[in-house]
Amino acid sequence: MSLLEFARGPALEIALGAFAFGVAWRLLSLLALPWSRDRSVARPAAPSALAAAAGGFVRRMWPARPFRRSDLWVTLNGHVYHIGLAIVVFGLAQHIQFIKGLFGLQWPNLPTGLVSLVSVITLASLTVALARRVVSPVLRLISTANDYFSWLVTALPVATGLLAQSHLGARYETLLAWHLLSVALLLAWFPYGKLMHAFLVFLTRGETAILYRRRGVQS
Amino acid sequence: MNSSVDVEAAARNFLARTEEHLVSYLEACVHCGTCAEACHFYAASGNPKHTPAYKLVPIAKAYRRQKFPLAWLGLAPRIGPSDLQEWEELLFDTCTMCGRCTSVCPMGIDIASIVAGARQAFVAAGLGPKDLLAAADSSRDHGSPLGLTAQKLRERMEWLADEHDVPIALDKPRAEILLTISSIEVMKYPESVVAMAKLLNHAGADWTLSSKGYEATNFGYLAGKADVARLMVERIVAAAEAVGAKTVIVPECGHAFGVLRWSAANMLGRALPFAVLHISEYLAQLKRAGRLKLRPLTDSITYHDPCQISRRGGATEDARYLLEGFAEDFREMAPTGVYNWCCGGGGGVQAIGRAADLRHKVFKIKMDQVEQTGAGTMVSSCSNCRLTMDESKEHWKWGGGLASLVELLADHLESGGART
Structure with missing residues (x-):
């Protein structure tokens, strides 16, 4: 079995299994905990829980006015690499083919050149995020190995994907194998580390919004 | 150790x-x-x-x-x-x-x-912190963090009523409204209690204080003592039920409002048998109903939002509604409302002696905010904020004025009342 066959086969299969199991385990173990029931009387104009959660989710996409000066660039950079990752993962023709093979779903792809450009921007944006984490005394203090490892497993597939796309540094098959192995590492780590925030954000933003909106707090 | x-x-x-x-x-x-x-x-x-x-x-x-x-x-x-x-x-x-x-x-x-x-x-x-825990223990043992026992409450209210010639209802057998007080007010800012009495009397409200449950602050909650937190809530609930109150008014105290309005029912595991209103919410209701007649205030003022009333309480607009048309030179600080800076002494920090130096540093943020507005006086509707700011004002020898919203309103009531 070649490295590419291993990466395409067992490595990705095991990683996908670990991903699915991990996400289910993390979410179910959370959702199975007792849920607080708020017995305080909501303000008469409070929206439904669903409307409050949705509104609160959207509100936190962008800093409130008084915090824009301090948080603007950090928020922008965060949006750049999150949106960039989404474009790369779901826009490249080869990725869509891979997803079609797994789930049977497909959609039109973006031009390869555009996805490559987005990949470079995404990688640059991730590098800025890492630099900030290393340079800022606040971020250095609160960062853990989990944060740095999660950064690494996120950046690696982007970097190896760019190399494979550009045929740089090694044979294409070898580069593709390393790309697939880096994706496997990302999937396997995803639910067990900080990357799980991609799922948890719906709970945390939603629950705080429900708490605040029933009090009549617009924040 | x-x-x-x-x-x-x-x-x-x-x-x-x-x-x-x-x-x-x-x-x-x-x-x-x-x-x-x-x-x-x-x-x-x-x-x-x-x-x-x-x-x-x-x-x-x-x-x-x-x-x-x-x-x-x-x-x-x-x-x-x-x-x-x-x-x-x-x-x-x-x-x-x-x-x-x-x-x-x-x-x-x-x-x-x-x-x-x-x-x-x-x-x-x-x-x-020992001083914060002691405040909680004093609430449990004496009814209040500052040792305001039921007997002392009776004596103080009688003295305030005489001194200011204002009827202060205490232990009426039945009343629509149970008024609670913060012992910070009674011990440090007694005019604030008098002001609430004046405003309620002016509106012709059917109200009373109760020696069974009067302390609105909840140092059990702030000190992490769940049993004391619950006890303080139970005392107010028992007092309200005894007089048949439909509304409990929380005085100018942010955390007292946050705990009673939003946490108390969850502590007890049942809905409260009355509505909870911060004094600013109640006064805003009176104003909407035409039961609050005020003479205009001409001095320049700005408003400090107590965190538990605005940012976490949802009553940001009530204070502004009260100031609208009354404070002729009202200047918002920046940031304001739900994003206003904290006084630095909420959450029980005011009661922690060793935290004083840091609190004073925090107050410099507030001093800058007020100075940028150019207003002569900062008004608040939380006696804990007021105490924190008073101490820091003294520390920095700051010349800005500090005032209570209810006291300002009571000082500008039109004579003759507004009974409907």
Whole structure:
């Protein structure tokens, strides 16, 4: 079995299994905990829980006015690499083919050149995020190995994907194998580390919004 | 000293109360550090340890230590008594549970609610500032954190009624409204109690104070003593039920309002048998109903939003509605409303003596805010904010004026009342 066959086969299969199991385990173990029931009387104009959660989710996409000066660039950079990752993962023709093979779903792809450009921007944006984490005394203090490892497993597939796309540094098959192995590492780590925030954000933003909106707090 | 800190008790206490939202909050932090700039303690000190996310580290570790799947291999996160001792100051002295960090958190994590839970866990471990814990114990044993017993309440109210020639209803057998007071007001700002009595009398309200349940502040909640917190709530509920009150009014105290309005029913496990209104909400109702007739105020003023009334209480607009058309030279500070800076003394921090220096540094933010408006007086509707600001004003020899909203309103009542 070649490295590419291993990466395409067992490595990705095991990683996908670990991903699915991990996400289910993390979410179910959370959702199975007792849920607080708020017995305080909501303000008469409070929206439904669903409307409050949705509104609160959207509100936190962008800093409130008084915090824009301090948080603007950090928020922008965060949006750049999150949106960039989404474009790369779901826009490249080869990725869509891979997803079609797994789930049977497909959609039109973006031009390869555009996805490559987005990949470079995404990688640059991730590098800025890492630099900030290393340079800022606040971020250095609160960062853990989990944060740095999660950064690494996120950046690696982007970097190896760019190399494979550009045929740089090694044979294409070898580069593709390393790309697939880096994706496997990302999937396997995803639910067990900080990357799980991609799922948890719906709970945390939603629950705080429900708490605040029933009090009549617009924040 | 370390042997007296029971780490396992802290973990057990927190785990016993873990609900889905608390654990989601603990697990979702991406360590982005956005909360630092929003925190007045970090803004005042520049100390990275004052980053709100950092304050949660021990409780997150204690939780994971219990729940970690590979704990049996000895791989669980380690946390010892010295960790808890180090964080005691961060959780109690440098957090007012004002929720400004919650406002900016891109993940929407309500850090303030975790701090409240963490304080209970720390107290279970044998930690907590002695003066804050003593205030809670005094509330339990004497009815109030400042030793205002029922007998002293009767004496003080009788004296205030005589001194100011204002009827103050105490222990009426039946009343529509139960008024509660903060002992900070009674001991430090008695004019505030007189002002509330004047305003309620002016509106012709059917109200009373009760010696069975009068203390609105809840130092049990602030000190992480759940049993005292519940007891303080039960006293007010019993007093309200005894007089058949449909409404309980919370005086100018932010946390008192936050606890009674939004947490008390959850502490008791049942809905409260009355409506809870902060005094500013009640006065706004009176004004809407045409029962508050005021002479205009011409002095320049600005308004400090108490965190638990505005940012976490949803009553931001009531104070402004009261000032509208009354304060002819009202100037908003920036930022204001739900994003206003905290006074630095909420959440029980005011009662922690060793936190005074940091509180004073925090007040410089407020001084700058007020000076930028050019207003002569900063008005607030929280006596705890007022006390904090008064002490810091004295520390810095600051020349700005401080005032209470209810006192301003009471001083400008039109004579003759507004009975309908």
